[in-house]
Amino acid sequence: MRLVVVGGVAAGLSAAARARRIDASLEITVIERGPEISYGACGLPYYIEGQVRDLRELIAFTPERFERERNIAVRANAAAEAIRHSRRQVLLAGGEAVPYDRLVIATGARPAGGRIEGALQPHVFKLHTLEDARRLREFLLEKRPRRGAAVGAGYIGLDTAGALRAHGLGVSVVDSGVGVLGRQDPELTEVVAEQLKRFHIEVHLGVNVQAVEPDRVAGIACDLVVLAAGLEPETALAREAGIETGRTGAIRVSERMETNLPGVYAAGDCAEALNLVTGRPDWLPLGTTANKMGRVAGANAAGRRERFPGIVGTSIVRICGLGFGFTGLSAAQARREGFNPVAARIRGLDRPRYFEGRQVTAELVADRATGRLLGGTVTGFEGLEGRVNVIAAALSRRMTVEEFAMLDLAYAPPYAPVWDPLLIAAQQLEKLLH
């Protein structure tokens, strides 16, 4: 049986590798538009910054190694132009037809906002592929720009702003929305903006960028621009083949990652995932989710019956040394989803004071009607990923605030205070619920 996977980054390679582990006899081919596969795009800003010294550190597998070690054919630099499902073929640019019995579509996402005028100037960059990062870093080191602007206040925009600042540039961040990190959360937006300001990075929200001029963007003088106005699912190939997308614009899939075409699966940033908090399909393109969806798609394509239960929307980012993590819904998002949200926010220490405890803030959001936890945000320096993950685990199982407040969390002076900030926040929230 022939399995073809379109897309060779997170979801695609997870699918191919998983299918191989399940069935050694499958003929598996991965088709990847770019020259490289299996890279961690989340690491690109750290290459710009210098923490990652060589882009090869971001590549888990070269095509050659993947072929050799996994016995999976990799067609790099090969653009899939069409899916002819009636004949079970993927057509490549150049006319070659690659036959399949099962197909996994993992075409990912692409930078949104493609219609910005002046985007092709040499001082204007995206940060989506390894090649983008190579070009940007080269420009930085060779041209020594003095002022940079990031268009977009998502992860990539904010991470890149921090990286440019570390190179000594004056930096501005511009975003058309009213909040940062794609989350409707005025509190979060405020603390992120404060942190950026502390590092002399200006933030301009509610500014719609239509064009990049040679020496400025949105009226801000700059000689380097990074366009990072979010992502959109790459679904053209699928849609043209008659594969349905959902209300988010991404490919609609079952919990087995099946599309509406038999034998055709979709996974990763091109596909929707069930949001376990709202109970509705959602689209939050992240490498972690892509890998999980890919694993499930690969398993099912190889004949297993596995399911991807869904996501709760967990994210974390470090901005100029301070960490911001969140999961589930903010109060504003919860309200929009029809909940009656109530939120409690506390400041505490991540460890006892005598163990150099540093400030942490924790916010929890719950539904007033049911007492169910809906989301949370944690900011701090250390241990915040663990705290966000505890909230994520609780959301997965629809825990109430009452249950959450009684979690048996670890305590020892080098690691946490005896009352973890999460539990204190939950106690505060319980008071508001009663």
Next chain:
Amino acid sequence: MRLVVVGGVAAGLSAAARARRIDASLEITVIERGPEISYGACGLPYYIEGQVRDLRELIAFTPERFERERNIAVRANAAAEAIRHSRRQVLLAGGEAVPYDRLVIATGARPAGGRIEGALQPHVFKLHTLEDARRLREFLLEKRPRRGAAVGAGYIGLDTAGALRAHGLGVSVVDSGVGVLGRQDPELTEVVAEQLKRFHIEVHLGVNVQAVEPDRVAGIACDLVVLAAGLEPETALAREAGIETGRTGAIRVSERMETNLPGVYAAGDCAEALNLVTGRPDWLPLGTTANKMGRVAGANAAGRRERFPGIVGTSIVRICGLGFGFTGLSAAQARREGFNPVAARIRGLDRPRYFEGRQVTAELVADRATGRLLGGTVTGFEGLEGRVNVIAAALSRRMTVEEFAMLDLAYAPPYAPVWDPLLIAAQQLEKLLH
């Protein structure tokens, strides 16, 4: 209405403070045998080591401050000698009778193994109270002992061994059991012993200490001995008043922290808690649990109806710089509880390699019959408390390994690898379950 609380450390003060917050009109009295209240005994080894410079850093409230700020009478240095429940009185040494309408017993735990011969010599110490810590540190600095022995390989014994080593002493740890940290876990015992060895701390397991000689213990030459052979619940006062204890030896309580006597509650290290993994009453004396039980006891004593759902057995300790955390059951414990356990153990990195990822090990234990997660152990340098807490949250809600493997955990290069070690361990465990 008069509320009397016997015991002024974690559970007792949590109960008193909570009752006060709920009912401003209660007359509340806390009776504490020792001179101090509200101290963090887990911090004592860090005072020995020097990380805590002043014992006052371990005291959250002085009796005076607690009285003033909470309007709660504190009787320090007052020994409760008997409970005369028929008259609703606590009798103090000296004969005074303190009347109550509601009573919370929070008498805590005391060092076990009191019958060791030679325990009263000046070079032999416990580490249970602030006064113990004061005496031990004074001895260390004044007498300059050269070789120390910790009798007991629990938290206090191991923490103290590390603290003595930091002062330059040769150190041995002796324990009568076959495992460390009160957990039946040969793997854990091995890695803890390896870590201690790396710091030139000898470990002697299976050695029963009956006596401390003037210059040696269990044949090991030493001029300083710390007795830390575990704890036992302090229940004499309760038992003499007709309060029932359970099979663990601690006071039997309902989920509302009620004892068998009406209006009498028990909380903290003197009481049992429901183990949510085994479904049976358990006794794991820890400050975190004591605080939660105290809160619930205080709320119910003040007329609310609250419940303490139970514990999963979460612990964490840092030994010579390396962290060991665990929760739920080890494989051996699970077997003894009637499960058919299967375990997977993996080594991974706590962050991407290019972000100075350091080694972490994660072990998960599940029940073969149901696929239910039963416990886990994490060792590492950073982020292990969060990973243990995620397992703890999963255990609280009886998550299966399949569900656990799909948790939406946070990823960003400064915090975690894209596949968290927990998820990799869960994937390995899933393979063993199928």
